[in-house]
Amino acid sequence: MKTPRENARCLLLIMLAVGTMGFFGPKLVPQMRELVDAFSNQTQRAAVLEKYGEQGVVPRELTMCDMARPVVTASEERDGITYYTLESRVEKCEHSEAAAGTVRIFVLGWKNGRIVGFAWGGPKGGKVEY
Numbered sequence: 279m280k281t282p283r284e285n286a287r288c289l290l291l292i293m294l295a296v297g298t299m300g301f302f303g304p305k306l307v308p309q310m311r312e313l314v315d316a317f318s319n320q321t322q323r324a325a326v327l328e329k330y331g332e333q334g335v336v337p338r339e340l341t342m343c344d345m346a347r348p349v350v351t352a353s354e355e356r357d358g359i360t361y362y363t364l365e366s367r368v369e370k371c372e373h374s375e376a377a378a379g380t381v382r383i384f385v386l387g388w389k390n391g392r393i394v395g396f397a398w399g400g401p402k403g404g405k406v407e408y
Contacts (some may be wrong), residue, residue, distance in 0.1 A: 292309075303354035309391050310362055317366065318347045331393040335385075343371035345382070359387045359395060365402070377401075 282294065303404040309330050316322035348366035355361075363385050371377040380401040387395025 280292050299309065304350045304362065306350065306353075306362070307360060307391065310386070310388060312349060313386075314350065317345065320344055327393070330391065335393055335396050335398065337398075342373050342383070343377055344369040359389045361385050361387045362398065
């Protein structure tokens with residue numbers, strides 16, 4: 279059994295580790311945070327993408343399946359545009375049974391609170407068509 283001091287030390291180390299991960303993770307613009315928070319709900323995701331997406335930038339395929347909350351794996355600034363790379367698992371897809379269970383990778387580009395760029399990185403581990 280651990281002493282109270284050992285428990286406190288363990289708790290402190292855990293808090294530092296979690297804080298460090300959050301500190302060094304990608305900083306999200308507020309609109310991107312809104313999208314990440316709404317992402318696992320297909321209807322809310324579509325509404326946020328419609329709200330912030332420039333005409334013709336975001337493909338409708340991004341709104342066709344039930345997907346898990348995405349993980350932002352990278353961010354970079356280029357030519358005044360902030361690009362976020364995301365990964366999200368397809369939970370269920372009526373339009374493509376083969377897509378279910380795959381992890382989708384895509385990049386969103388943001389400028390002035392609008393989505394101005396989109397690119398598919400494809401699914402991890404193979405090609406799946408919608």
